[in-house]
Amino acid sequence: MHVFGLTGGIASGKSTVTRILRELGAEVLDADVIAREVVEPGTPGLAAVAARFPGVVGSDGRLDRVRLGARVFGDPAERAALNDITHPLVRQAFMDKLQALEERGVARVIYDVPLLIESGMHTWMEAVAVVWVPRAMQKARLMSRDGLDSDAADARLAAQLPLDDKRAHATWVIDNSGDLASTRAQVEAMWRAMLARG
Ligand SMILES: CC(C)(COP(=O)(O)OP(=O)(O)OC[C@H]1O[C@@H](n2cnc3c(N)ncnc32)[C@H](O)[C@@H]1O)[C@@H](O)C(=O)NCCC(=O)NCCS
Numbered sequence: 001m002h003v004f005g006l007t008g009g010i011a012s013g014k015s016t017v018t019r020i021l022r023e024l025g026a027e028v029l030d031a032d033v034i035a036r037e038v039v040e041p042g043t044p045g046l047a048a049v050a051a052r053f054p055g056v057v058g059s060d061g062r063l064d065r066v067r068l069g070a071r072v073f074g075d076p077a078e079r080a081a082l083n084d085i086t087h088p089l090v091r092q093a094f095m096d097k098l099q100a101l102e103e104r105g106v107a108r109v110i111y112d113v114p115l116l117i118e119s120g121m122h123t124w125m126e127a128v129a130v131v132w133v134p135r136a137m138q139k140a141r142l143m144s145r146d147g148l149d150s151d152a153a154d155a156r157l158a159a160q161l162p163l164d165d166k167r168a169h170a171t172w173v174i175d176n177s178g179d180l181a182s183t184r185a186q187v188e189a190m191w192r193a194m195l196a197r198g
């Protein structure tokens with residue numbers, strides 16, 4: 001099975017690229033979705049997060065993501081503590097899903113991971129796609145999509161390697177600074193290249 005990594009930065013356009021890939025018939029696994037599954041109510045993941053970060057589970061038994069985000073995005077040590085809990089769980093769940101897809105005979109899988117390069121997981125991938133935009137555009141899209149002020153956007157951007165550094169690891173760079181038609185054309189070319197690998 002071919003396993004390709006897809007990454008970018010917050011609000012760089014990974015979801016947009018993923019949507020196009022799925023339309024083309026690609027099987028895409030999303031680390032943000034898996035990261036939510038491993039902290040669903042009743043999971044060992046949520047128990048571990050709750051033990052390390054008191055007060056982040058609401059009265060409904062669900063993770064209060066806004067409160068936890070406020071604790072970790074501006075604080076590298078707290079973020080590292082959260083990553084130490086969640087990342088091994090996300091990795092294991094990804095491996096389980098990959099195995100299930102392999103058993104179904106799926107030939108290629110794309111794994112969408114915001115922190116692919118920060119976590120070193122890009123080295124497991126056959127090839128890597130980076131969804132890139134200039135930093136000022138990334139910040140503007142982040143502020144407008146999530147309703148963040150400038151400081152909150154900067155805190156989230158500072159929690160990730162800059163896109164200009166990530167693109168150095170890319171087999172394919174998708175430049176998402178143009179219109180959606182331009183992005184679509186690049187994604188279609190990349191998908192053809194993935195198919196051509198057999
Ligand atoms: C801190 C949490 C609760 C904030 O939740 P929220 O709903 O606001 O954001 P969401 O999960 O949708 O993430 C949005 C984006 O934030 C960035 N991000 C998320 N977690 C991290 C992190 N630990 N470090 C740096 N950036 C991160 C990613 O670009 C992600 O796409 C949540 O992101 C979380 O539990 N993070 C830890 C798990 C993780 O590392 N996930 C990333 C994929 S492995």
Ligand SMILES: Nc1ncnc2c1ncn2[C@@H]1O[C@H](COP(=O)(O)OP(=O)(O)OP(=O)(O)O)[C@@H](O)[C@H]1O
Pocket residue numbers: 008009010011012013014015016017114141142145176177178179180183
């Ligand atoms: N080519 C484009 N032109 C204009 N706006 C765009 C383009 N691509 C994405 N956007 C907008 O930018 C924002 C970020 O895009 P998207 O949600 O796809 O990013 P993402 O990388 O998946 O972000 P995250 O990892 O934070 O979920 C969205 O509001 C989206 O509608």
